Amino acid sequence: MERRLWMLLIGLTILLSGGPVWAQGSLEQRLNNWPDWSLPAPLPRPSNRDDLIYPDWFDGLWQxxxxxxxxxxxxxxxxxxxFQADQRGRLxxxxxxxATAIGRALLGEQLLGVEEDPDSANRQIARLKGDLFLETTVTGRRQESPNPETFLADELVLQILHAPGPPRxxxxxxxxxxxxCGEDICAEQWQGRYASPGESLRDKAIAQHHYKLRFTPLPASAPSV
Incomplete structure (x- = not known):
């Protein structure tokens, strides 16, 4: 259970800009530094209405x-x-x-549901059995499209697991x-986990993960979560 909760912390895929030097950096440069990541990262803080905007080839339902x-x-x-258009026409x-789909795949019925903050596109709460709930807030985000066939996105999130006892x-x-990749989308993800704010004098990543993903299109009528 402990390992699956940690995987959920990672999966609910997503601190601040360090100044002018970072502002000129690219996400490819950030990737080249992995796994030796540290904070601050080159990620501006999003406003409540900001969201990650995807290319049109993400539109639809995917396996x-x-x-x-x-x-x-x-x-x-x-x-x-x-992936779908919002009220402003952004994908x-x-x-x-x-988040519900990932949570169900990892935890099954242990996940009770996921709620979005109506006042912010960057905050969610996942409620779990046992009086647990996971609060996730995006605190930094950057995206780049180096060419029409490639899309890069980097998000930093603060996650708080509320449970009996002190929050984690x-x-x-x-x-x-x-x-x-033809009709599919191929992807890689690189992740770094950092200690709680103020826990360490040097904000270096204390754990790293590397994933390979493939998105296969599904018909809109496919069964969903």
Whole structure:
């Protein structure tokens, strides 16, 4: 259970800009520094209305296969993901649907539901059995499209697991690189976990993970979570 909760912390895929030097950096440069990541990261703080805006080739419902390259013996994680236009015509991820799909794949009925903050596109709460709930807030985000076939996105999130006793805080950075593979989307993700704010004098990543993903399109009528 402990390991699956940690995987959920990572999966609810997503501190601040360090100044002018970082402002000129690219996500490819950030990737080149992995796994030697540290904070601050080159990620501006999003406003409440900001969201991750995807290229139009993400539109629709997808079957996602995720493989942990650091644990080759583990089975692939299978879940759905959905991307759709918001009220402003921007293509965004359906964060509640996607988080629920990942949570169900990892925890089954242990996940009771996922709620979005109506006042912020960057905050969610996942409620779990046992009076647990996980609060996730995006504190930094950057995206780049170096060419029409490639999309990079980097998000830093603050996650707070509320449970009996003191809350547990984590900061997780996820850098994703997506590319078109015919009708599919191929992707890699690199993640770094940092200690709680103020816990360490040097904000270096204390754990790293590397994933390979493939998105296969599903018909809109496919069964969903």
């Amino acid at each position: 996602v296969e995720s493989i942990d390259l650091d644990a080759p013996g583990d089975p692939a994680l299978l879940h759905q993901a959905r 965004i991820g359906d964060r509640s649907f996607n 805080l984590s900061r997780i950075e996820t850098l994703s690189r997506y590319s078109r």
